[in-house]
Amino acid sequence: MQPRIRENYVKAIYKLCQKNKEGAYTNDIALALQVKAGTVSESLKKLSEEGFIVYYKHRAVKLSAKGQQLALRIIRRHRLWEVFLVEKLGFGWDEIHPMAEELEHIDFDQLTDRLDVFLDKPSVDPHGDPIPDKNGKLSKVNYRNLTACSLHEYVSMVGIENHQPSFLQLLDQLGLRLGTKLLIKEIIPFDGSMLVKIGKKEFYLSKTVSENILVGPHKE
Amino acid sequence: MQPRIRENYVKAIYKLCQKNKEGAYTNDIALALQVKAGTVSESLKKLSEEGFIVYYKHRAVKLSAKGQQLALRIIRRHRLWEVFLVEKLGFGWDEIHPMAEELEHIDFDQLTDRLDVFLDKPSVDPHGDPIPDKNGKLSKVNYRNLTACSLHEYVSMVGIENHQPSFLQLLDQLGLRLGTKLLIKEIIPFDGSMLVKIGKKEFYLSKTVSENILVGPHKE
DNA sequence: ATTTAATTTTAGGTAAACCTAAATATTTTA
DNA sequence: TAAAATATTTAGGTTTACCTAAAATTAAAT
Incomplete structure (x- = not known):
């Protein structure tokens, strides 16, 4: 199996395993790599022979120790x-x-x-x-989801759960970058949105947005 | 044709054309890319269809304008x-x-x-x-070959014609790097070697070595 | 506990880049 | 300039990663 292809499979499986504790499903791998399920089946057999995954037919696959090592290197x-x-x-x-x-x-x-x-x-x-x-x-x-924070908490952005350019660009517009401090001024029960203070400005963040923001205690 | 493979063909052809004004020969391309001549023939047909080379059967190939552009990008x-x-x-x-x-x-x-x-x-x-x-x-x-220099000339190294690690390591040992100045103290007619002063030391360079050293006027 | 639905695998095929070896061109030499 | 040597191309095969579609398995629903 070609290294680049192997690496893409291993990486996809690694990521899917982080979501589903069970392991990675054929269909999900196919979706991630934009190939058909049949192709994935074939590849899984090879990856298994090469020792990168633990694979039983019709079961979700997991990375072997060797596979995890490779995933982490990538x-x-x-x-x-x-x-x-x-x-x-x-x-x-x-x-x-x-x-x-x-x-x-x-x-x-x-x-x-x-x-x-x-x-x-x-x-x-x-x-x-x-x-x-x-x-x-x-x-x-050390992180929590922004939606898990309470009113008047003062936290610092440490990560995100969505890497889409459009989301990142929105954060740019709001002045939200890694390390940016934000104060929760208000939580709207109706739609789960919240009013936050970022720098000198205040913004309403929809629940969809705050769900994708990870925060930690801000160290001064 | 896969981009990486196309790029490797175009690069190989570019380099061979610099040596042979005629163009690049099938066998030489095969040697450069470590594939068999038959494979090269096939590929040349495709590269020609794609417009990267100018190709007539049984003739040496040259890059088209498009091919040269690609080569230079690589x-x-x-x-x-x-x-x-x-x-x-x-x-x-x-x-x-x-x-x-x-x-x-x-x-x-x-x-x-x-x-x-x-x-x-x-x-x-x-x-x-x-x-x-x-x-x-x-x-x-602006360069000349070191062997083309005359006795007592004082020049500066501007390039090399051989990129083998072993040659580069030899130059390192001699203290010869880009911009290093060297004075030709003696030329031995017998074997074409020369005695040069590099920094404070003097070394004999075999003809094989000096043939691969390019020098220019040293600007102060 | 069947039937239905969803998922996965297998079987048979395609295309690209490689191979070997035979056939064809070209070049060199006698 | 004809024969020999060299170089190139073509023809027929292999392998890999993909495909589609049918078959098999597993999971869900009645």
């Missing part, structure tokens, strides 16, 4: 390149995904590790997602 | 990434080729152009090879 590369693109080249966080999607497949340990050092060993990418270290270890970010 | 990306790897990540000039060989295929104009700016629009790569600009224009480097 994610590490993806997120490091994202930091590079934003910090060094000045791209917006809404523009970088497609480029990182290519760069993540470039597989030279030296390159990844030196990039890491060059970027000052960042712990999170521009979206707040943690970057696995050289050994595949993921630091845990 | 070379631009390759050389910019090489600068990045050396200047920013601290790799040696003997280590970077394989990585640049992958990075060169990542095709986002914005990425290339921002990388260019980030690196201060370099005009040459770490080996002294010129970097095409955004429009595919190649600046000409």
